[in-house]
Amino acid sequence: AQTVTQSQPEMSVQEAETVTLSCTYDTSESDYYLFWYKQPPSRQMILVIRQEAYKQQNATENRFSVNFQKAAKSFSLKISDSQLGDAAMYFCAYRRPIQGAQKLVFGQGTRLTINP
């Protein structure tokens, strides 16, 4: 079974600075999808960024980028120029690539605080 681990329960960063959230996962499969989701106090889970394991290039979405290390099974999220609106719980998630919607396996989450 696949597992996802986030070893940082809480992180904090000064506004406008850069922060990196860590995620490791365990799988015996060679192809899969990895995601970072953001859950603000409103509770709605929002997709931040997605990475396909067969792609060597790291995904980037505006101020958000990932460092995907397949051999190390590591998938970290870097947030540049942090903004107050980035404060939320962040979850790393894994999904098998099988055709058809498949379940997401989530980590325990990292609570990110932005200090003004």
Next chain:
Amino acid sequence: DAGVTQSPTHLIKTRGQQVTLRCSPKSGHDTVSWYQQALGQGPQFIFQYYEEEERQRGNFPDRFSGHQFPNYSSELNVNALLLGDSALYLCASSKDRGLSYEQYFGPGTRLTVT
């Protein structure tokens, strides 16, 4: 374009009672997944419905059951509620076909069992 909607927003039930939660998927989506998120934890997969059938199930007891209707909306039923069932219940919808595997989440239903 309405996103995923869930009802009710909050619910308080007594131990031993039964509860039904509802979810309407995003327009164009045909698959609905349910997740349970305990306080301070990541969501845990309960089950997934496609073509009105349960296609995949997580490690949850039979007290948790569901249904999908022809319009793709879904219900989650929990019988014989336990205190440990108190959690945020998230519904997520997606398309079964295509390369876009993104699951869109609703705002959740907060269930409190007393």
